[in-house]
Amino acid sequence: MKLKCLRSDNDCEYCDKDFKELCELNGIKREFTVPRTPQQNGVAERMNITIIECARSMRIHSGLPKQFWAEAVNTAVFLINRGPSVPLDEGLPEEVWSGKKVNISLLKVFGCTSYVHTDAGARTKLDAKAIKCTFI
Structure with missing residues (x-):
């Protein structure tokens, strides 16, 4: 579009x-x-508040520092676009926009513990096969 x-x-x-x-x-x-005069653009201003409050909540809950605010905002928008919307009769904004079915089975919790595989060439026999990370 x-x-x-x-x-x-x-x-x-x-x-x-x-x-x-x-x-x-x-x-x-x-x-x-x-x-x-934000009241002239009320719908967008209310959505901005929703996005910021969602991002703040996710960042604080995950225990991540404030420097990760942009990742939290991106995740908030990603989730809002894949959730039901009243103006779309409970349809999903992403499905309406793209015309494709949304798959939410791969969603992970923002800030959860995750592990990244370490290539065999970058480790010795006794090293860990993965590095502990935080999913953002």
């Missing part, structure tokens, strides 16, 4: 020359609301 229009709050996050050229090149119409 092609993005047709982008609405932002005119607060300069999306005001640089390169982004303007990218939108023009791809035929994306840009709309701006009055600066510092």
Whole structure:
């Protein structure tokens, strides 16, 4: 699907020359609301709050430091797009967007313990075959 229009709050996050050229090149119409009036874009602002609260909760629950906020936000958005949505009559946003069935059987808990296999050439006979990691 092609993005047709982008609405932002005119607060300069999306005001640089390169982004303007990218939108023009791809035929994306840009709309701006009055600066510092988030109520003009209520649905997006409420979703931003939902995403941030979900990411904060996952990061704190996992015990990861604040530097992993971006990974937590990406995971929150990933999960929201694969969960039921009232405006879509309980459909899944990812399925509506892509037209493909969503497989959630591979989901893992954000921040859970995971293990990465160590190649045989990088270890000796008595070394561990895996390194303990945190899944993000």
